[in-house]
Amino acid sequence: MLAFLIKRFANAAFVMLAVALLAFTIFRFFGDPVEMMVNEQATQEDRAELRERLGLNDGFVTQYTRFVTNAVQGDFGISYRNQQDVMVLIGERFPATFELVLVATILSLVIGIPLGVITAVHRESRMANALQLGSIVGVSLPSFVVGIMLILAFSVSLGWLPAFGRGETVDIGWWSTGLLTSSGRAALVLPALSLSTFQITLVMRLVRAEMLETLRTDYVKFARARGVPAGRVHWVHALRNCLMPVITLTGMQIGNLIAFALVTETVFQWPGMGLLFIQAVTFVDIPVMAAYLMLVSFIFVALNTIVDVTYAWVDPRLRDDTAKAGGANG
Template sequence: MFVFLVRRLFQAVMVMLAVAFIAFLMFRYLGDPVNNIVSQDATQEQREEVRQRLHLDDPMIMQYGRFVANAAQGDFGMSYRNSRPVSALLAERLPATAELVLVAALLSLVLGIPLGIYTALKPRGILSQGLQILSLIGISLPTFVTGILLILIFSVWLGWLPSFGRGEVIDIGWWSTGFLTLSGIKALILPSFMLCLFQLTLIMRLVRAEMMEVLRADYIKFAKARGLRNKTIHFRHALKNTLIPVVTIFGLQLGGLIAFAIITETVFQWPGMGALFIQAVNFTDVPVMAAYLVMVSLIFVIINTSVDLLYNVIDPRLRADPTRASGRGA
């Protein structure tokens, strides 16, 4: 287990260094950073002074090292556009995106797994067939279209839910949450549903396919032959085996949720990191883009490492050292 952790961490560090290198290249070589910082009518001396201050004349490897060292401390420099530290900008926007993604992820699990189980156990029922068709629509419609449709129905026609923004938020330390006010929760419903729709259908279809596969397995047949109750067979024996691949896919897709959040945040004008990133792209605000890149990669790496650890908890076969298993496993 210890070796496993060390190996995983080592891989994670390598990935992060590679990502940091790309971010650094963007920062350093996407246009001249000096031009982006000084005003248009700056003198040659002023430019030279900035160049000195930013150590832009040092060898590339040293600049990279400095970039990594700063990034590790959360220092990504100043935003070109707002002239504020990038880390402060990100910290301000993080809660909005985190809450949106969290709710969407929970929704997709809480709805997706039971629906998947239901359609697997009653594959020929009317409800299952209907859900299958609906999920096909959900998986094939672009999310911005469903987002706009949701706004049209629930905000414009029915007027039940707000069509943009986070509503009222309450600050707890540096974290601003929308969970504690009615308007905050109402504002969350449409965007999180739009964001989770793809996940939800994916998880439902995955659970369904896996569950049907597992139900054909020999150990399920043997469990039936032992006269176990259907409930035990379905929810104890089959479900646990079903969830192994679901955990992997969910982990990978959680990263996808953060990436897709850009679209959702744009459609609902949600003040999150995605919206910040779009802004940064519009104004070629390279430090913000670089920081966003590093940040999202970090989240991806953390999620995937946790998924691997979770695997170890679920599947006893991975806990054992394969070379020490008895019998003819090799």
């Protein structure tokens, strides 16, 4: 298990270095950072001095090393637009996006997995067919449409839930959470639902497909032959064998959710990183964009690594050490 962990972490570190190279290239070579930072009256000497101070005259490798060293310490420089530390800006916005994505992910699993099992087990029933049809609609609707429809139904017509913003938040250290206030929770419902609609149907369809496959296997039949009750066969023996792809999908999709959150955050004016990024793009705020790129990549890589480690935990066959011990006798 240890060798496996080290291998996975080395892979992750290598990928991050490559991403850092990309982010650094954007930062350094897409437009001149000096031009963006000084005002129009600055003299040639001012510019040269700033260039020297920023270390832009150093060699490529030195600059890249410095960029990585700073990035590891969470230093991505100063935002061109609001002259604030980029990490502080992102730090302010990150909790909002994280809570949104977290709740959307939990929703997609808690709703998607049971629906998938039910539609697979009762595949001939009318309800299963209806769910299956509904899932096609869910997959095909773009999330901004879902968002707007939700706003129309629950905010405008019924007036039950707020249509925008995060409600009241509570600060726990640097983390501002909306989960502890009722207005914060109410504000979270619609964006999370809108973000997770696609996920729910994706998880449901995946679980259904995997379950149909698993229900045909010998060990499911053998479990029934041992007298294991149908419910236990479906929800314990079969479902556990379906979770592998669900874990992968969920892990990969959290990355996608953060990306999709961009749209949802725009629709619901949710003060998260997505909204920050959209604003950064509008003002060509390159440090913010570079930091966002690094952060999202980091989340992707971290998730992939966690997914692989979880694999080894769920499926004993993937653990390096047991595979070696598996030179069975007999």
